[in-house]
Amino acid sequence: xxxxxxxxxxxxxxxxxxxxxxPHDLQLYKIPxxxxxxxxxxxxxxxxxxxxxxxxxxATTLRGLRLNSEEFVEFVLNDLRAQGLKYYAxxxxxxGCGSTxxxxxxxxxxxxxxxxxxxxYCRTEELRRWFIARELELFKMRFAVMRGEAVEVFFxxxxxxxxxxxxxxxxxxxxxxxESTPYSKIDNxxxxxxxFFEVLDLVKARKVFLNDGYAYIPHRDFISVLAAQYxxxxxxxxxxxxxxxxxxxQDERLVCLLKGLHQSYSGNDYSETKAVIPIxxxxxxxxxxxxxxxxxxxxxxxxxxxxxxxxxLQYGLFLKGIxxxxxxxxxxxxxxxxxxxxxxxFEKQYAYxxxxxxxxxxxxxxxSPFSCLKIINTNVGPGDCHGCPFRHCDTxxxxxxxxxxxFSHQVVSDIVELxxxxxxxxxxxxxxxxxxxxDVGLGINHxxxxxxxxxxxxxxxxxxxxxxxxxxxKDIVDSIDAMDFDEPLE
Amino acid sequence: xxxxxNENILSDMLPTYYARQFPQNIFCRWLACGxxxxxxxxxxxxxTLADDVYLRYLSISHQKDLxxxxxxxxxxxxxxxxxxxxxxxxxRHDAVVISRELVFDIDLTDYDEIRTxxxxxxxxxxxxxxxxxxxxxxxxxxxxxxGFQSILWVFSGRRxxxxxxxxxxxxxxxxxxxxxxxxxxxxxxxxxxxxKKVHLGNENLHSSIRRALNIIDKYFEQLxxxxxxxATDKLNSFLKLIPDDALKSQVETTLKKMQxxxxxxxxxxINIYENYCRENxxxxxxxxxxxxxxxxxxxxxxxxxxxxxGFNHLLKSPFSIHPKTGKVxxxxxxxxxxxxxxxxxxxxxxxxxxxxxxxxxxxxxxKAAVKIFQELVFxxxxxxxxxxxxxxxxxLDF
Numbered sequence: 001x002x003x004x005x006x007x008x009x010x011x012x013x014x015x016x017x018x019x020x021x022x023p024h025d026l027q028l029y030k031i032p033x034x035x036x037x038x039x040x041x042x043x044x045x046x047x048x049x050x051x052x053x054x055x056x057x058x059a060t061t062l063r064g065l066r067l068n069s070e071e072f073v074e075f076v077l078n079d080l081r082a083q084g085l086k087y088y089a090x091x092x093x094x095x096g097c098g099s100t101x102x103x104x105x106x107x108x109x110x111x112x113x114x115x116x117x118x119x120x121y122c123r124t125e126e127l128r129r130w131f132i133a134r135e136l137e138l139f140k141m142r143f144a145v146m147r148g149e150a151v152e153v154f155f156x157x158x159x160x161x162x163x164x165x166x167x168x169x170x171x172x173x174x175x176x177x178x179e180s181t182p183y184s185k186i187d188n189x190x191x192x193x194x195x196f197f198e199v200l201d202l203v204k205a206r207k208v209f210l211n212d213g214y215a216y217i218p219h220r221d222f223i224s225v226l227a228a229q230y231x232x233x234x235x236x237x238x239x240x241x242x243x244x245x246x247x248x249x250q251d252e253r254l255v256c257l258l259k260g261l262h263q264s265y266s267g268n269d270y271s272e273t274k275a276v277i278p279i280x281x282x283x284x285x286x287x288x289x290x291x292x293x294x295x296x297x298x299x300x301x302x303x304x305x306x307x308x309x310x311x312x313l314q315y316g317l318f319l320k321g322i323x324x325x326x327x328x329x330x331x332x333x334x335x336x337x338x339x340x341x342x343x344x345x346f347e348k349q350y351a352y353x354x355x356x357x358x359x360x361x362x363x364x365x366x367x368s369p370f371s372c373l374k375i376i377n378t379n380v381g382p383g384d385c386h387g388c389p390f391r392h393c394d395t396x397x398x399x400x401x402x403x404x405x406x407f408s409h410q411v412v413s414d415i416v417e418l419x420x421x422x423x424x425x426x427x428x429x430x431x432x433x434x435x436x437x438x439d440v441g442l443g444i445n446h447x448x449x450x451x452x453x454x455x456x457x458x459x460x461x462x463x464x465x466x467x468x469x470x471x472x473x474k475d476i477v478d479s480i481d482a483m484d485f486d487e488p489l490e
Numbered sequence: 491x492x493x494x495x496n497e498n499i500l501s502d503m504l505p506t507y508y509a510r511q512f513p514q515n516i517f518c519r520w521l522a523c524g525x526x527x528x529x530x531x532x533x534x535x536x537x538t539l540a541d542d543v544y545l546r547y548l549s550i551s552h553q554k555d556l557x558x559x560x561x562x563x564x565x566x567x568x569x570x571x572x573x574x575x576x577x578x579x580x581x582r583h584d585a586v587v588i589s590r591e592l593v594f595d596i597d598l599t600d601y602d603e604i605r606t607x608x609x610x611x612x613x614x615x616x617x618x619x620x621x622x623x624x625x626x627x628x629x630x631x632x633x634x635x636x637g638f639q640s641i642l643w644v645f646s647g648r649r650x651x652x653x654x655x656x657x658x659x660x661x662x663x664x665x666x667x668x669x670x671x672x673x674x675x676x677x678x679x680x681x682x683x684x685x686k687k688v689h690l691g692n693e694n695l696h697s698s699i700r701r702a703l704n705i706i707d708k709y710f711e712q713l714x715x716x717x718x719x720x721a722t723d724k725l726n727s728f729l730k731l732i733p734d735d736a737l738k739s740q741v742e743t744t745l746k747k748m749q750x751x752x753x754x755x756x757x758x759x760i761n762i763y764e765n766y767c768r769e770n771x772x773x774x775x776x777x778x779x780x781x782x783x784x785x786x787x788x789x790x791x792x793x794x795x796x797x798x799x800g801f802n803h804l805l806k807s808p809f810s811i812h813p814k815t816g817k818v819x820x821x822x823x824x825x826x827x828x829x830x831x832x833x834x835x836x837x838x839x840x841x842x843x844x845x846x847x848x849x850x851x852x853x854x855x856x857k858a859a860v861k862i863f864q865e866l867v868f869x870x871x872x873x874x875x876x877x878x879x880x881x882x883x884x885x886l887d888f
Contacts, residue, residue: 118555176697179696179700180694180696180698182693182694184509197670199657202670203670203671203674204670204673205673206674206696206699207699210674210698211636211637212634212635213636213637213638213659214637300682309796364583379679379796380598380679380680380681380798381678381680381683382600382601382602382603382680382682382687382792383602383603383681383682383794385601385682385683387681389683392680392681392683392684394684394685394730397683400681420644
């Protein structure tokens with residue numbers, strides 16, 4: 001990494017050859033910047049880009065907007081403008097190849113800021129993953145808004161030469177292309193043939209025709225190829241940057257800034273806890289302070305005396321996160337499991353995994369409890385009870401469950417509606433309000449955050465306005481007739 | 491009939507099995523080929539000894555090592571792991587995984603919610619058909635869509651099948667790549683709390699799904715008869731797969747009055763469905779592929795995707811003995827899956843005791859399985875040699 005900040009700061013150098021440096025709004029960040037900048041600019045640029053990436057993360061994970069949908073683009077642009085990040089809004093709005101002074105300045109900031117964040121986010125696997133995900137969203141968004149000539153210029157500038165398949169070859173597989181490419185008017189499209197691993201996102205979503213190891217993609221899917229290359233490029237370079245961190249960290253002025261950058265934003269990963277929760281209290285605490293995903297696992301464990309692997313992992317790590325000790329954890333799982341199996345079998349097949357979760361076996365890593373994002377996107381297969389109940393439950397099942405807990409019909413239908421509209425985390429927030437009989441409107445992104453916030457309220461550390469009409473007396477719904485048994489799926 | 495399976499005498503019989511029946515030479519060549527360009531000794535092997543003692547991070551440099559190791563430790567189960575950048579016993583937790591066959595694990599327990607003949611560890615001729623369909627669909631997709639050639643199918647020893655893809659491209663595929671293939675092949679998603687697990691939308695059906703449906707259609711009626719998916723006591727779970735209320739109640743009223751067999755009920759259901767769609771053009775979007783979705787939920791392979799996605803998941807080796815059944819994890823040809831009969835699969839007892847009635851036939855079957863393994867390894871060695879040659883050529887160009 002030849003990116004350095006000199007101790008002697010100077011003013012921004014004369015524009016010089018900015019046209020050669022920054023001919024296009026969209027960059028692939030192949031070459032690091034070499035100019036000198038002030039410490040202040042260094043800090044501002046870094047913070048501004050973190051804010052940009054945060055905006056993207058809010059849009060996709062918190063709001064659940066589909067990447068590049070109209071609402072997504074609108075939300076991002078508005079949010080950027082509201083934060084005074086006009087130059088990013090401009091870059092994200094059209095991605096062209098204009099040549100005004102403002103154009104060059106925006107591209108320059110974009111370029112420098114990207115490389116600063118590489119330094120801040122190369123430290124851990126977790127940070128890298130977050131950074132790569134956001135930068136890719138940014139890249140895809142900017143590629144998608146690019147129009148006509150700008151696209152051609154972009155391909156030319158970056159030496160992206162791919163040739164299309166011949167008409168004959170296309171006609172041979174035309175039926176398959178029509179079936180497997182999610183666009184109409186296939187006839188007029190030019191197709192490219194690339195190896196399947198260049199477009200994994202399309203393969204994963206089954207949105208491309210595959211034959212003999214090759215994927216047939218139309219021009220507009222080319223973003224998948226580029227994004228995959230960009231991802232690899234970023235991954236390698238973050239690893240490289242990480243190796244060179246010690247050189248940069250000799251400059252103590254930068255260390256604090258770079259290290260602090262993510263902490264203020266990416267939140268707690270809940271891998272360390274201070275409180276100790278005795279397992280005897282889990283039954284009661286699970287109804288008061290557990291998010292529904294964990295409450296459901298807890299109940300399932302009590303009923304079936306067993307959880308499948310995914311459930312043990314999700315619940316086990318959560319328990320660790322709220323402060324159940326390893327010894328207690330072992331005891332807790334053992335007491336349930338031995339109701340249906342020999343102690344010997346438990347010790348041999350399951351105890352290892354419990355200790356593993358606590359970093360005592362295998363690679364001895366202290367694993368973090370899963371976040372909502374991870375849980376929502378997890379694989380849930382036949383027989384599994386883990387995952388996010390707002391996403392992985394049939395409407396009828398979810399409804400019955402909530403009615404069974406004694407929530408009012410209004411609350412139940414609110415939560416069910418939100419789940420149907422795929423606002424899983426907002427549904428969870430409603431559930432939080434319902435069990436606390438309050439109107440907190442918490443933004444939930446981690447089950448352990450749910451738990452901690454709940455504990456704060458219960459211990460009176462956090463005052464909330466109680467709501468009156470939320471909880472219906474339990475005995476009203478105890479009659480079976482009130483339960484809606486077979487609510488069909490919408 | 492072969493005597494009751496007994497884990498205690500396994501320890502006495504295994505040394506003989508490893509010495510006389512286990513195809514050590516071919517096994518080592520398969521491993522070596524699948525490890526290159528790393529040396530064989532960078533491949534992790536893992537043993538399960540008597541009383542579930544696990545030995546991980548073992549490795550061998552050549553066949554002689556394997557022979558000694560097998561005789562010394564006498565593993566009840568033999569697993570194959572990933573290829574590391576160093577000898578796994580030296581690197582342990584710091585070793586980095588370089589490559590690994592692309593693997594698939596399909597287990598009949600994942601079919602428990604739909605199969606009616608057996609549950610859990612049990613398996614019979616009827617539910618084995620699920621494995622036949624799974625094998626055919628996955629095999630075809632791997633060959634036609636992904637262009638893979640070296641595909642090894644192995645009976646898992648009890649109630650499932652494993653698949654190992656040894657092509658260089660598959661072995662060096664990274665985790666996201668494995669995940670993408672697994673997701674591409676996985677159509678059934680959802681847990682305990684979701685009844686309907688297949689959603690095909692209303693756009694065109696992807697070519698691979700169409701092909702899978704054609705394969706399913708070959709077996710569907712037979713399965714319907716075998717499993718009686720629509721038997722009176724199963725009808726409720728069937729009805730839950732119909733997302734449209736009006737259609738559902740129509741089907742419910744009619745089918746509840748009908749007698750078995752399920753095949754009749756199924757045909758009636760299709761009639762009702764078709765009429766309903768004709769009369770209600772506006773609902774067609776939601777239930778356009780309902781028939782296909784139901785067929786897939788009942789017949790499509792249920793992959794354990796975590797096994798495929800993981801880079802260093804240990805998987806039971808071909809020709810290892812299943813410690814609970816004594817059965818050999820035989821290799822078979824995908825085209826031949828339907829002829830594989832569970833009780834014709836050789837067991838350690840039938841192979842080593844020539845007084846049992848099945849001895850002769852099982853020995854023949856064992857030989858046939860080894861031969862299939864051999865053919866695959868020869869082909870793999872040839873491709874590997876060609877790849878190395880062309881690699882050498884390209885590197886000379888620079």
